[in-house]
Structure formats: structure tokens, C-alpha cells
Amino acid sequence: MKIAVVKEIREGERRVALVPESCAKLAKAGFTVAVEGGAGNGAFFPDDAFREAGAGIGSDPAELLSGADLVLKVQPPMFNRIVGRHEAYMMRPGAVLVGQLVPARHPDAVVQLAGRGITAFATDRIPRITRAQPMDTLSSMASIAGYKAVLIAANLLPRYFPMLSTAAGTILPAKVFVIGAGVAGLQAVATARRLGAVVEATDTRSAVREQVLSLGARFVGVETGESAEDAGGYARELSPEFYRKQAELIAGRCAASDVVITTALIGGVKAPRLVTAEMVRGMKPGTVIVDVAAEGGGNCELTRPGETVVEGGVTICGDDNLPSTLPWHASTLFSRNLTAFVLAFWKDGRFRVDPADEIQRAALVTHEGKEATG
Amino acid sequence: MKIAVVKEIREGERRVALVPESCAKLAKAGFTVAVEGGAGNGAFFPDDAFREAGAGIGSDPAELLSGADLVLKVQPPMFNRIVGRHEAYMMRPGAVLVGQLVPARHPDAVVQLAGRGITAFATDRIPRITRAQPMDTLSSMASIAGYKAVLIAANLLPRYFPMLSTAAGTILPAKVFVIGAGVAGLQAVATARRLGAVVEATDTRSAVREQVLSLGARFVGVETGESAEDAGGYARELSPEFYRKQAELIAGRCAASDVVITTALIGGVKAPRLVTAEMVRGMKPGTVIVDVAAEGGGNCELTRPGETVVEGGVTICGDDNLPSTLPWHASTLFSRNLTAFVLAFWKDGRFRVDPADEIQRAALVTHEGKEATG
Amino acid sequence: MSPELEQGLYVFVLATFVGFEVIRRVSPLLHTPLMSLTNAISAIAVVGSIVVAGEQKTTLSTVLGTVAVACSMINIVGGYLITYRMLRMFRKSDRGKP
Amino acid sequence: MSPELEQGLYVFVLATFVGFEVIRRVSPLLHTPLMSLTNAISAIAVVGSIVVAGEQKTTLSTVLGTVAVACSMINIVGGYLITYRMLRMFRKSDRGKP
Amino acid sequence: MIERAIPLIYLGAAASFVLALKWLSSVPTARRGVIVGIAGMALAVGGTLLRPEIVSYKWIAAAFVAGTVIGVPMAMMPMTAVPQRTALSHAFGALAAALVGTAEFYLQAPRIDRFTMGALALEVLLGFLTFTASLMAFGKLQEILPTRPITYRNQNVVNLAVLGVAAGSGAYLVARPEAAWLFPVLAVLSLLFGVMLIVPIGGADMPTVISLLNSYAGLAAAAMGFVLDNKLLIIAGALDGSSGLILSVIMCRAMNRSFTNVLFGAFGQVQEGAGTAGEQRTVRSATAGEAAAILQAASRVIVVPGYGMAVAQAQHKVRELFDALTKAEIDVRFAIHPVAGRMPGHMNVLLAEADIPYDRLVEMEDVNSEFPQADVALVLGANDVTNPAARHDRSSPIYGMPILDVDRARTVLVVKRSMSPGFAGIENELYHLDRTLMVFGDAKAVVGNIVRELAGGGGN
Amino acid sequence: MIERAIPLIYLGAAASFVLALKWLSSVPTARRGVIVGIAGMALAVGGTLLRPEIVSYKWIAAAFVAGTVIGVPMAMMPMTAVPQRTALSHAFGALAAALVGTAEFYLQAPRIDRFTMGALALEVLLGFLTFTASLMAFGKLQEILPTRPITYRNQNVVNLAVLGVAAGSGAYLVARPEAAWLFPVLAVLSLLFGVMLIVPIGGADMPTVISLLNSYAGLAAAAMGFVLDNKLLIIAGALDGSSGLILSVIMCRAMNRSFTNVLFGAFGQVQEGAGTAGEQRTVRSATAGEAAAILQAASRVIVVPGYGMAVAQAQHKVRELFDALTKAEIDVRFAIHPVAGRMPGHMNVLLAEADIPYDRLVEMEDVNSEFPQADVALVLGANDVTNPAARHDRSSPIYGMPILDVDRARTVLVVKRSMSPGFAGIENELYHLDRTLMVFGDAKAVVGNIVRELAGGGGN
Numbered sequence A, B: 001m002k003i004a005v006v007k008e009i010r011e012g013e014r015r016v017a018l019v020p021e022s023c024a025k026l027a028k029a030g031f032t033v034a035v036e037g038g039a040g041n042g043a044f045f046p047d048d049a050f051r052e053a054g055a056g057i058g059s060d061p062a063e064l065l066s067g068a069d070l071v072l073k074v075q076p077p078m079f080n081r082i083v084g085r086h087e088a089y090m091m092r093p094g095a096v097l098v099g100q101l102v103p104a105r106h107p108d109a110v111v112q113l114a115g116r117g118i119t120a121f122a123t124d125r126i127p128r129i130t131r132a133q134p135m136d137t138l139s140s141m142a143s144i145a146g147y148k149a150v151l152i153a154a155n156l157l158p159r160y161f162p163m164l165s166t167a168a169g170t171i172l173p174a175k176v177f178v179i180g181a182g183v184a185g186l187q188a189v190a191t192a193r194r195l196g197a198v199v200e201a202t203d204t205r206s207a208v209r210e211q212v213l214s215l216g217a218r219f220v221g222v223e224t225g226e227s228a229e230d231a232g233g234y235a236r237e238l239s240p241e242f243y244r245k246q247a248e249l250i251a252g253r254c255a256a257s258d259v260v261i262t263t264a265l266i267g268g269v270k271a272p273r274l275v276t277a278e279m280v281r282g283m284k285p286g287t288v289i290v291d292v293a294a295e296g297g298g299n300c301e302l303t304r305p306g307e308t309v310v311e312g313g314v315t316i317c318g319d320d321n322l323p324s325t326l327p328w329h330a331s332t333l334f335s336r337n338l339t340a341f342v343l344a345f346w347k348d349g350r351f352r353v354d355p356a357d358e359i360q361r362a363a364l365v366t367h368e369g370k371e372a373t374g
Numbered sequence C, D: 001m002s003p004e005l006e007q008g009l010y011v012f013v014l015a016t017f018v019g020f021e022v023i024r025r026v027s028p029l030l031h032t033p034l035m036s037l038t039n040a041i042s043a044i045a046v047v048g049s050i051v052v053a054g055e056q057k058t059t060l061s062t063v064l065g066t067v068a069v070a071c072s073m074i075n076i077v078g079g080y081l082i083t084y085r086m087l088r089m090f091r092k093s094d095r096g097k098p
Numbered sequence E, F: 001m002i003e004r005a006i007p008l009i010y011l012g013a014a015a016s017f018v019l020a021l022k023w024l025s026s027v028p029t030a031r032r033g034v035i036v037g038i039a040g041m042a043l044a045v046g047g048t049l050l051r052p053e054i055v056s057y058k059w060i061a062a063a064f065v066a067g068t069v070i071g072v073p074m075a076m077m078p079m080t081a082v083p084q085r086t087a088l089s090h091a092f093g094a095l096a097a098a099l100v101g102t103a104e105f106y107l108q109a110p111r112i113d114r115f116t117m118g119a120l121a122l123e124v125l126l127g128f129l130t131f132t133a134s135l136m137a138f139g140k141l142q143e144i145l146p147t148r149p150i151t152y153r154n155q156n157v158v159n160l161a162v163l164g165v166a167a168g169s170g171a172y173l174v175a176r177p178e179a180a181w182l183f184p185v186l187a188v189l190s191l192l193f194g195v196m197l198i199v200p201i202g203g204a205d206m207p208t209v210i211s212l213l214n215s216y217a218g219l220a221a222a223a224m225g226f227v228l229d230n231k232l233l234i235i236a237g238a239l240d241g242s243s244g245l246i247l248s249v250i251m252c253r254a255m256n257r258s259f260t261n262v263l264f265g266a267f268g269q270v271q272e273g274a275g276t277a278g279e280q281r282t283v284r285s286a287t288a289g290e291a292a293a294i295l296q297a298a299s300r301v302i303v304v305p306g307y308g309m310a311v312a313q314a315q316h317k318v319r320e321l322f323d324a325l326t327k328a329e330i331d332v333r334f335a336i337h338p339v340a341g342r343m344p345g346h347m348n349v350l351l352a353e354a355d356i357p358y359d360r361l362v363e364m365e366d367v368n369s370e371f372p373q374a375d376v377a378l379v380l381g382a383n384d385v386t387n388p389a390a391r392h393d394r395s396s397p398i399y400g401m402p403i404l405d406v407d408r409a410r411t412v413l414v415v416k417r418s419m420s421p422g423f424a425g426i427e428n429e430l431y432h433l434d435r436t437l438m439v440f441g442d443a444k445a446v447v448g449n450i451v452r453e454l455a456g457g458g459g460n
């Protein structure tokens, strides 16, 4: 079975779907792996490393994609301007595509894939069950996003993070407020605590309280009778009454904080508006907001996805591809996740598409020309 | 006595020599303080805050400088393109200037100041004695530089800093190598350790070994019989034999590290060349060098002061004004240092120039038209 | 060896052991109250004093005995009272803490 | 109350105290050896047994006494030996560590 | 002449016993304790042999030889058989006391004063009951007898009746020593009661029971002391009685069992002991003290932290534990499961905060092959990541997840607050294994207690 | 009839004393200890009053009243005067024993057996010497007498001679009780020896000496017990004797003094006690145990970390100390000097690593006004930043630097390895203050030991 990996074409994307380490593993399992030349450059994996790992190096993405039974990607397929064709159309019908497709955000790509008869798996839809964790790209990428969000904030903040007693007086620790304490939020909490900040976090799901405390940070929350969790463990939408109370809480905490990190998503995809322009105006000059949910539209009203803007002394970072700023580890983890997924269904020399399997059923986006219903 | 503070004109300089808190303190002591409008903007101190602290706001730097008995600055005086005059020439003869002048790096400024008959104190020449620590701008700025150097490195590095065990495999901690463990180097060691990296440091002075260990990091050093310390506690130049052995050590450690932070200075001013182009070639792609000594010429051969360059996969950050990237705290500390200096010699309503005093003697750069001999 | 002596010795040795064992790991905090308490216990001589004073065999013995009883009594009353006061202080300072 | 009983009781009460105090804080590591040791000490019945066996007052008493001495002896020899062996093990495992 | 020294010799023996117990209760002085104990016994025996009443040494010598010949091989039983051996040895000791009592009775009765008769009755009662009870305990431990508790209806009534009649006979004898025919009744009933006492107690409780029987044997010896007016016997007996009692209390506490439950086990357990006990899934729990002892005796320890350690914020205590064990030259490593906690690297964050050296962390693949060599796997608030069901139970939601094979360590100590499940919401069969001991409680508190035990438990 | 119960009453009294001591040796049970102690004494007195030998209660009642009238006000002395009070109370107790001995002698002599006479001589010797020695101790503590040790050449020879003659008289009396004239000699020499014993001991050692005298008084009572064949006296006396002895050993250890040095202080101190002691700059050092006791007794502690804490990497141990003290409801704060350590924020990095809550750190300006209210300032490897020379010594290189005013705390504990200076290379006069105790050693080790003491020293 042939696997193809092409250079990611989304602007600013530095990750690669497979790293040499995984190529070697897949080759050993019996796959033939081909990688586009320079695909790993952004993440500091030179072509030579892929060669050493037993992968072939191709130069033409169209050729690579059309010849592959299995295509591994980071970003959903998109129109390749250089080649002048859409990636989905370079693949042959019946081929399998695995990647973080986020179908809810890329309905166009889903249509193209279905139309082309490609069997596509979205790793972001893999259920959050214990057994599937090694394949869970959302977790590994979110963890990086949370970590980087804090580093970016620390770099943009005109203040120190830690407390320091110096001959020129005491420096008080920065106050960091994390909204949404899923994987990214928790990692942000942990990283900010490492740097010595005073950290508070809020979330709608009740289990999170204990998790935040377990990292030594403070939890602030709205008392609610509603269950904030859907069946998949994701947050669900709540009553207007709840959002009103929450807005009050957030406005207060934001005004008192030096750094605000927002990571809230609903259903894993949609970013609720939690920090309004009004609230930003109430914040101290010099405050930094890092909106990790930028790709989902942003939790802050003033976030411009992909850009860093300053509004009334408040810096708002809307980087919409944080994992890509840590390309070496992001690629490595992503690649391991995909490899785990592929090898889990690799039996008798074949990758088996099996919609009866719990994981595959959830992750399947298109199959045999139709959109899968999940 | 009138104090004037103008907006710093060096490109990229975001600090201000006095912050409102210090203005209030000086005003209370009997000074009249005037600040140029917008001088604090870069550091997020709005004019209003200065006004509230009792400072007057002026708009013309020439007017402010010429009317002042005491001028406080961050950077040495330089040619003001907008006004079209050199700052030294805007001051009146006999006035006192206090700032981090670094005379060894700015001989031109010294000449101008002497020519203009200005009494200038360089805070960077204040002796490193216990009593003078509250005035020691070198320490407070170096501390910021060390802290920021690590944050910048962590941001540029394509890898995680901390060790993490995740479902997609274990992430090994980044290896950080700190060259020169003075104030900046030690702060870099501490910050990198906070972020979970494995840290090694080297220095020529023998007392540093214990200090590095006292931060929980590893010390690597060249065994030497030579005393590496001059009378002032600064590092002095050593024998070629020593530098040969040291180069070997550094080359080895650099090749094994993910991040190299260089902070070595001789006599507090000159940066020795410690990381050669050859050594950079021996480093792994993706490695990051942050050259904190860039302003002194850089410890790395490939450093371009003020720029960040990538050479053979190695990113070399040569930011030559790191403290300015943390403007709020940098200004606050700087301002407190200057205030401590001024108030220490403020007696009976007058700032007393007293070359007999140990601190003033050391810090005096020009006085009564002559260069001071120190 | 007289049986009296034998019996006495057994009791003495055992009681010595008990004393050692009981005090061996006392908290330094309690050194002073303990001293006062042992002080009070050493007033056990009152037992002998009472007998001597009460037997009224000779004037000398009665006088000596009476003085001895008084002395012991000072010891008893003072020892226990002060120990008790000291311990009460512990309590108070405990509660007084912020 | 007979003086015998009185004396006996003093000794008994004190010895009981000593036993309690001494064992009270023993490390759990030593529970088993301690049990063996107290086991061996309980063979003190040998003192009575020897007298009964040695007096040879009646055949019954001599026989019973002799059996009792043998039984006690098993207890003594076994108890001490095993305690000793156990403690030696402690040592070894200590030394065997990396 | 020499016999005038006997009281002094006895005094020395008594003091030696006290010292022996004292020294044996702390590790560094334990050996000294044994030696002084032996010396004490030698003094006691030697002193007795000097007594003028003794007219012939023939039988005594024979008995000495016989006792030694039987005693030495018994002491050479393998270490695992120590409890059995102790039980058996007890039986002999108690029998000795009972036989002496019997001999004395027939020597003195009916010219026997009340006080002596009372002590004598007590001696015989305790002696005989301890004899048979010890034999029963031996049988259960050696698995000659069925180890499971045997219970029947009204067991407690029957037992109490037997004891009551025995005690009654004793009391009657005190009042009228001439009723010598009652003596055999007393003896037989005592023997019977000893058997009945042990029947309803399960094998697992035997060590505690033995320690308690030890205490009874001591009391029998003390009673003998009253009969013979011998202070040495009284002291040694009392020492034995009290230390045996307190030791069994301590042991109960260490096993997290109520002492009364064991002490009156015969009566209390009737209800629960009946039926299926043994077939049920049992859980063995331990105290922090016992956990400390187990860790102290280990050479290699692997710590498995989980979400519970994070919740308890126990990382600094874990650091203390690490320090304490490392100082005792015990090799401690940390095995971090990839998904332990609630976010990637959750455990790393905490362990780094506590400054656990990186080289002490081992990856899952490497550590799994090391568990079989580990003396102790210490699981701190981890659950799902140690669940063996992942290896074999195809129906389990975590089937197929690689887990940490803690169940392959020699002993598994699990610290958690209750039997509740972890994130995946499933039961963990690890907790029912024979080699597993649960230490219930908040991880921070438990680890803190273990550290304290390790510091203080050394004995001094 | 009722007097048959006296032995039982006495037994109860003896048991009460044992329990009293036992309970008093741990904080939570201490009050119970006093109460049972009082009960024991009541039993003893009550039991004695029942004795048939007593023919008249008149004098006894009068003596009771007198004793109470004097005793109560004595017990109301201020707490700071406790040592004096104890000494005085001792004097009375010892006197009672000596007087009873005297009375017995004149009642029985010369028809007195050797054993009784021996015990009696011991009783009188110990009683009288303790009497005068206690009075002397009282005088020194109350500063009626000069507190400094008074020594002269050959002091030890003279003292030993006096004791020797006293003991010799006693021995002669044992051999020939009819030599009644020797009795006053014995009494006077004992009184004299008591004085001579205390003369060469300094005021600072008095508490230990008192505890030791306590032990002597106990032994006197025990001797009385042998004379009167009274077990209660023997037990109470022996308890007192042994507990007093061990207590003084413990106190010596806590003060880092050798016990023999104090016990034979009279003879040992001659050489060193002489001369200039007091004028020299002295340094008082303490052990970790004493430091723990001082901390335990405090309500407010301010910890001052310095470079030494960093060098020792003691931050995790400091965290443990913080936990332990906080748990004991002691208020602990950290005062970080701006230039402590070797880089800005050096201490913060370490304390953050150990997760000391930020709100426990106080700034220099705020904390300096709090030192006078602090019971203990614990200086951990800080030196220059605590040097009072900065405040007043214009010639000092650190003159004018603001420092942490630790010298204003009630007690200053300084943990460092030696007397070597810090970064500035100058001596620190703080170390020579009266309120300062140096705890020498590596900061990590010392703090670790203190924590251990705090955990174990609680008594149970």
C-alpha cells in the first residue's frame, strides 16, 4: 500500500504530516512511503532524513497524490495555486485521506472529497476515549497551542511574569486568566504557573474545577445547575441567563489581569464570544490577550484571526495556527497520532475501512461518494 | 531643582527614564519634574499618569532639556533628527546628566558631553558594591535581558522546553546552554529551569560555579589556574591557552544543545567571540542562539546586532536592546535606580556633585568640561 | 538478702524503667511543666512525714514530722498548681494564634 | 490483703506498664521478630517447671514437671534462634542493596 | 551460700527481659535485644538450677536435651513459616505452664490457700486454653485445618457457656479446694474452649491471634508467679502479657481491623464470617505505617503517579518520600503513563515543580520490563492506567490501551481515597490481587504519613 | 477494717503517678496528666491518714494548713519565675525527706538493722544536700546570689573530700548504729556539700541542675521507702529519680551541653569557668532539636532566606518546614531582602519552585516593622542582608544599605555552616547578640533535621 505526504500549502503552515521516525515505522509495517521534497523543511526535517528512514522523495505533488492509496495531511485539502489544482482532485477516487480535516469549518473540502469519491477520516473527530488517545491530534495540538499561547503572551507583555524581589523594589507576579480549561487551557495554566504567574481559570464544565486545582491554580466559575457537558465530553451551549452571569465574571477578571488566554470552544469547533470589545476597553493598557480559539472565530470580539492587533493599549494575538509555531514537536506528535491511527486498522497488508468500528465511524467524513453521518 | 525627562529617540527604545511612581517620589523630595509628552507611551505609562504624579508635561524636548538642572535618560544622548540637534547640545552647560551611558561604547557622546561642560554620570559604572545595588541599572537591565532571552528562545525553538509524557510519546526536555553566568546568565538559567529545560552554564569566574549550582543547574567549566576576575568583580581577559580549551568545551556543548544563550562580557562592556561560525555549523537544525551580548558586539560570530538571522537551520537572535522588550518593568526598575542615585546625593535641596564619594567617582564620566578619570 | 530488700529492689528497678521510658521522648515544649510535676511527685515524702507526725512517739519526732508535713505540703500544693497554670497557658496561646 | 499478693501486684502492675511503654512505638518492621521474642520470654515458665521437676516430690509432679521443662525448652531454643535468624536477614537485605 | 544470690540473679533476669524488649523495638539495637534476652533466660534458668529444693538434675537434664533436640529444627523452618512455628512453640510454652499448675495443684491440694488457688486456677485455665488454641492456629496456618472461619448458629452462646463453666469450676475450687475432682473438669473445659475460640477465626487473622495468645501465655506465667511467689515469673509474665496485647493492637491497626473484632472474633464474626467469605473479591488494606515498613524493606521502588496525586497536590510530599527512600539507598523511579492525569504532561508539570530529577523518570516501554524486578510498585492516585483489564478484557472500554504493568511487581501499594473508579468509570481488578495493598486516604496525607513513619519509625 | 485497703490505695496512687508522667509527656494529654497526678497524691495522703499508727491529727492538720498557706502564693509567682519557684519548692520537699529520716533515726537508733540504716543514711544525705543545693539554685536564679560560677583552686578536691567524709560517716553508722553522735556530722556535711555543689555552676545551667536535684529528691524519697518498707514511696521516688535524670539529660542535649559537664559541673568547670567569660564576644549555638523546640513554642515566625539556602538547595526542605509550622497553627512569613542571593529575584525563583504561596512573602519595608512582634526570626544562610552594622557602623562597606531587622525579633535562629562572612566579607555582629542562637550546618540538612524533630518531637 502506498502512502503519500505532500508539503502543506496553507500559508504559514510549517508542519508536515509524517516525520522520518514514523516513515520508518510505517515502512517496517509494509507500507511504501513517498514524501514531497522539502515537505519537512519548515519543521527542520531535511529530505535526507526522510530518505534515511526509507521514504521516497518526489517532487511533483500531483504525481504523489494520484499514485497513493493513502494520503496523510495536516490541513484539509485545498486549492494548490502552484500546481493549479485542488488537492482533492489530485487524489485518485477510492483513496483514503487521513488528517485534521475539521469538517465543520471546511464544508467545501468535504464536498470536494465526497464528490471525488475519497474515503476521508478527520482525526479531530476521533472520540475522546482512553483507547483512542494515541491517535488524538486535537489533544496533542491543543497542548502545544496552550503552551505557546503563554510564551507568546509572556513575550508580548511589558511586564515580568514571576515575582522577583530586587534591589530596585519588588516585582509583583503577573496575573493570568485562562478562559476555557480543556487541553489547551490546562496546558496554558501549567505553563503560566511554571513561569511564576498567579493563575486563575474558568470553564463551564464542572469537572474542570478539580482539574484546574490539580495544577495548583485557582478556579473561578459561575454556579450553575445546568449540565455543561455533552455526551462526547465537549462543552455544549447554555442558557442566556448563564452567559449573562459569566460575562460579568469574565469582565471583572479580565480587568484585573495582565494576561488573558482564551481557549473556549463549543462542540470542539465553534468559539463562543466571551470577551467583548467593551470588556477590552476595561482592561489595563499593556494587557495581552492570546486568543487560542482564533481559528474557530475567536473568543474575543476584537480578535482578527491570523493577526496581532493593539486596541487601546491591549494587545490581542489572534494567531490561528499556534501548533505550527512549534513545528518540530507539532509534526512529530501529529505524525505519531496518524501513524497510530493507520496502524490500528492495518491488518494483513491492508488498511481496512470498517465503519462498524467505534473510532472509524466517528472519524469518517466521506466514504464512497457520500458524506458520512458519524 | 528641575529635572527633565525626554522621550528616548533611539530606534526601538520603548523605555522611559522616569515612571510616574518615581516622579511622585522626587516631587515629594522637592524636585520639579517635567516630562516630554508621550515619553511613557512605549512603556504603557500615559501622560495622565505623569500628571497625576505631579510632573509637568512639555512638548518640546529642546525646551525641556535646556531648562533642566538634572536630566535623566535611558540611552546616551544622541542626535535628535526631528529637532535637528544633538541632545547634549540641547542641555545647558553645568547641568547634570544621569543615565546608562556606557562610555566605552559611546566615546562620541562622551566627547560631546565634555565639550558642552555637562556633568555626566554613567549608572553602568556604579561599582558593584552592596550599598550601591539600588542604583545598579546594569543588574536590573541584565536581569530582564536574561529572562527575555529565554522567552525569545522558547518562542523561536521548534520544540517544547519541558519534558512531557503524552499519549503520542514522550517529549524530551530541551537542552539549554548558557555561556556567561553573570546577572543575565543566572536569570536565564533560572527562567529556563522554570520552563522545565535541562540547563548547563559555563563561565570563567570561579565563584560562578556555586551560583549556578545554587539555581539547580549544571556547571561546566574549564579547569584553570588563572584568576578570571578583576578588582571590580568583572571578568578579565585570559590566556590564549585558556580560550583554546574553552572553545573546545563550548563547541561540544553547543552541538548537543537546543538553545544557546550567550551573555559573556569582559569588563562589563566588550563581548568576547566565543561561538564561531564553525561551531554554528556543528549545531542541529532548529537550534536557537540568543546573543544577549549583541550590544557589546556579540559572543557569536554570526550575530548581527539588532537582527534575527537563520544560518544553516540555526536561528541567531541578536536583539541588542532586550530590556526594551519588557518596557513597563524595565522603565520602572530603571527609574527606581536613577531615583535612588539622585536621592542618595540630594542634600539640603541640592544634588551634590562630590567626586570624593566612592560611587560618584566611579560613575562620573565628564565634569567641568573634562573627561573624568574614574 | 532480706526479702524486704528484694521486694523493694524489684519495685525500684521496674519503676526506674517506667520513668525512663515514659519521659524518653517527651516534647521539649513540656520540659518545664514536667519538671514541675516531678517536683510535685517528689513530695511523696509526705507519706512518711504524716506517719512520723501522727505517731507522736517522741516530741522530737512529732516536731520534725510536723515540719516535714508542712514542707511536703508546700511542695505538693505549689507543684501541682503551677503545673496546671502552665498547661493552661499552652491552651491560651494556642487559641490566641491568628 | 496478703503481703504476698500486695508485693506481687506492685510488680505486676509496674511490669505491665513497662511492657506497654516499651512496645508502644515499635516499628512495624519489627512486629514479627518481637512476636518471636515475647514468645521466647513466655517460656519463663521453665523456672517453675525446673523446680517441680527437680523437687521430685511425687511421681506425677516429677513427670509433669519434666514434660513441662522439655516444652519450655523447645520454646526457649526455638524462640531465640528464630528471632536471631530473622534479624540477621534484615542485615543481609540491607547490604544487598545497590 | 550461693542460693542467697538467687533473688539478685532473678532481678538481673527480669531487667534483662525488659531491656530485651526495649532494644528489640528499634532496628539499630534489635540484635543487642536478642542477646540480652538470651542472657536473661540463661540467668533465670541458671538461678533456678541453684535452688536448694532441687534434689535431682537427672530428669531436668533429659528434658533439656529433649527440648533442644526438638526446638532447634523447629527454628530452622523456612522464614515463610514463621507464624506457624511461633504458634507451635506457643503451644509448648502454654502447656508447660498448665502442667506446672497441675503438678502444683496435686502437690498442695487440699491444703491450699484461696489466693494461691485462685492464681493456680487462672494459670491452668489460661495455660490449657492457650495450648489448644495455639495448636489450632498452627493447624490453620499450616493449612492442615481448613483456613476459612467455621461458624454455626448460637456459636457465641455455646462458647461463652463453656468458658463460664470452666471459670465456675475454678471459682468453686477456690472456695473449696478439697473438691479435687473438679480440677480435671477445669482442665478439659479449658482445652475445649481453646479449640472453640479459634474455629471461627479466619486464617488471615491468625498472626494477630497468635500475638494475643502470646499475651495469654504471659498471663499464665504471671499467675504461676503468684502461685510460687516468684517475682521473676510475675515480671516476665506481665511483660509478655502487656507487650503481646499492645503488639496485637498495633498489628490490628496496621491491618486496618478493629481490635475488638479480632479479640472477640469468636463471637463477633459469626454473622459475617458465614458463607461465601473467601470466594468474594476481597481487598486488603494497609496503613501508612505498614506501607512505610514495606517500602523500607524494598530495594527497588517504582512510583506510578496519576490524577489523584495532582488532585491532592501531593507532589511536594512525593518529593520528600523520594528523598527519604533515596537516602535509605533504595532505588526509586517514576513511571509516567502517557495519559496519566487530565492533560498531556500533567504529571511532568507536577514532578518538575517538585524538582524530581529527570533521570528518575522512565518511559512506559522501558519500565514495563522492570516491574517484575521491582519490590514495590507504589501507585499514587492512578487508576485506569494501571488496570490490567486493558490487557485481556475485550469488553472493557480501555481494552488495548497499553498500561503500566504494576501488577507484576512483588508488592503493589495503591494510594487512593476509596474504591471509586477513575476517568473511564470502570472497576480495577488490580485492587483485588493478593499482592495488592490499598492504602486509603488523600494522597498528600498518606504520603506525608509514610514519610513521617520512615523518619520516625526507625525507633529512636 | 478499712486499713486493709491501704495497700490497694497505695497501689492506685503509684499507678496514678506513672500515668501522670506518661500523659504529661505529650501535649494533647498533658492536662489529664496533671489531674491524675493530683488524684494520685490525694490517694497517697488519704491512704496514709487512714493508717492505724496515727494517733493524733492535730499537728498534721496544722501542718497542712501551713503548707497550703505558703504553697499557694508560691505557685502564683509570675511564669518567668518558674525555675526559681521550682527550686524553692524542691528545697522544701528535700527537707521533708531529710527531717523524716532524722526523726526515724532518733526513734529507732541504735536498734536499727544495717539495711534500714543504710537506706536511712542515704535518705538523709540526699535530703539535706538537695535542700541546701536547691536553696542555692534558688538564690542564683533569683539573683540574690551572684550568678556567675565561683571557682577556686582545688575546688574539686575539697568538694570530694566533704562528700567523702559525709559518706564515710553514713557507712560507719551502718556498721555501728550506736555511734549516734555521727548523725549530726552526716547532716551538717550533707548540708555543706549541697552548697558547695552549686557554687561553681553558672546561672544558665540552673534549670538542668534543678532537674537533677529533682532526681536526687526522688532518690531520697525512694530511700525513705526502703526505710519504712513502703512500696509507694519506692515507686514514686524511683519514678522521680529516673525521670528527673532523663529529663536533665534531654535538657542538656537540647542546650547542646554535655550532660557530664553539668552533672559533674562542680568539678569540670573549674578550668574554663574562670576568668573573662562574659567579656569575650561569645556565640551561642543550638542544635536542630532546640531550634525545633523554639519554633514550636512560637506563634509568629519570620524566615529570612539568603544565598546559603540557595547553595544548599534547601528550598524543598524549607517548604516542609513551612508546612509543618503552618499545620501547628504557627504564622510563618518569608522576608526576602532585595539583594539576597546572587541575582535579582534569586530567592523568589527558589521559593516559587517550592511553591511557597506568594501571600506568605513580605516586602522589606513592611516586614521590618513586624520583627519586634515576631517570636522567632529564622535566618537561613543569609548574612550581609541581616548585618546590623549597616545601620550604625559608618566604616562598614555596607553602611547605609537597608537591612532586615532580624535582631529585633525575640529570638534569632541563624542557620549557616560556620562563622565565615558572606559576600561583603565582613563580620556580622548579629551572631554575638544574646538573643541569637547559631545552628551550624548545611541549610538543607539543618532544616531537614528541624522538620524531623517537629514531626517526631510532638510525643506520639
Ligand SMILES: NC(=O)c1ccc[n+]([C@@H]2O[C@H](COP(=O)([O-])OP(=O)(O)OC[C@H]3O[C@@H](n4cnc5c(N)ncnc54)[C@H](OP(=O)(O)O)[C@@H]3O)[C@@H](O)[C@H]2O)c1
Binding pocket: A129, A130, A133, A139, E305, E306, E307, E308, E309, E311, E312, E338, E339, E340, E341, E342, E343, E344, E345, E346, E380, E381, E382, E383, E384, E385, E386, E415, E416, E417, E418, E419, E420, E421, E422, E423, E424, E441, E442, E443, E444
Ligand atoms: N492525560 C490526558 O491528556 C487525559 C485527558 C483527559 C482524560 N484522560 C484520562 O484520564 C485517565 C488518567 O488515568 P489516571 O490513572 O491518571 O487517573 P484516573 O484513572 O482518573 O484515576 C485517578 C484516581 O485517583 C484517585 N484520587 C482522586 N483524588 C485523589 C486524592 N486526593 N488522593 C488520592 N487519590 C485520589 C481516584 O480514586 P478515589 O476517588 O478513590 O480517591 C481515582 O481513581 C485515563 O483514563 C485517561 O484516558 C487523560
Ligand SMILES: NC(=O)c1ccc[n+]([C@@H]2O[C@H](COP(=O)([O-])OP(=O)(O)OC[C@H]3O[C@@H](n4cnc5c(N)ncnc54)[C@H](OP(=O)(O)O)[C@@H]3O)[C@@H](O)[C@H]2O)c1
Binding pocket: B129, B130, B133, B139, F305, F306, F307, F308, F309, F311, F312, F338, F339, F340, F341, F342, F343, F344, F345, F346, F380, F381, F382, F383, F384, F385, F386, F415, F416, F417, F418, F419, F420, F421, F422, F423, F424, F441, F442, F443, F444
Ligand atoms: N541579589 C543580587 O543581585 C546580588 C548579586 C551579587 C551579589 N550580591 C550580594 O550578595 C549578598 C547577599 O546576601 P545574603 O545574605 O543572601 O548572602 P551572604 O551575605 O553572601 O551570606 C550567605 C551565607 O550563607 C552561608 N552559606 C553558604 N552555603 C551554605 C549552606 N550550604 N548551608 C548553610 N549556609 C550556607 C554562608 O555562611 P557559611 O559559609 O558559614 O555557611 C554565608 O555567610 C549581599 O552582600 C549582596 O550585595 C547580591
Ligand SMILES: NC(=O)c1ccc[n+]([C@@H]2O[C@H](COP(=O)([O-])OP(=O)(O)OC[C@H]3O[C@@H](n4cnc5c(N)ncnc54)[C@H](O)[C@@H]3O)[C@@H](O)[C@H]2O)c1
Binding pocket: A128, A129, A130, A133, A136, A138, A139, A142, A179, A180, A181, A182, A183, A184, A185, A202, A203, A204, A205, A208, A232, A233, A234, A235, A236, A246, A263, A264, A265, A266, A267, A268, A269, A272, A274, E339, E342
Ligand atoms: N479521554 C481522553 O483521553 C481525553 C483526551 C483529551 C481530552 N479529553 C476530554 O475532551 C473534552 C474536550 O477537551 P478539549 O480540550 O478538546 O475542549 P475544547 O477545545 O472543545 O474546548 C475548550 C474548553 O472550553 C470550554 N468552554 C466552552 N464554552 C465555554 C464557555 N462559554 N466558557 C468557558 N469555557 C467554555 C470547554 O468546556 C472546554 O473545556 C474534555 O472533556 C477533555 O477532558 C479526553
Ligand SMILES: NC(=O)c1ccc[n+]([C@@H]2O[C@H](COP(=O)([O-])OP(=O)(O)OC[C@H]3O[C@@H](n4cnc5c(N)ncnc54)[C@H](O)[C@@H]3O)[C@@H](O)[C@H]2O)c1
Binding pocket: B128, B129, B130, B133, B136, B138, B139, B142, B179, B180, B181, B182, B183, B184, B185, B202, B203, B204, B205, B208, B232, B233, B234, B235, B236, B263, B264, B265, B266, B267, B268, B269, B272, B274, F339, F342
Ligand atoms: N555586589 C553587588 O551587589 C552585585 C550586584 C550585581 C552583580 N555583581 C557582580 O558583578 C559582577 C559582574 O556581573 P555582570 O552580570 O554585570 O557581568 P557581565 O555582564 O560583565 O558579564 C557576564 C558574565 O560573562 C562572564 N564571562 C566573561 N568572559 C567570559 C568567557 N570568556 N567565557 C565565559 N564567560 C565569560 C563573566 O564572568 C560574567 O559572569 C559579578 O561578579 C556579579 O556577581 C555584584
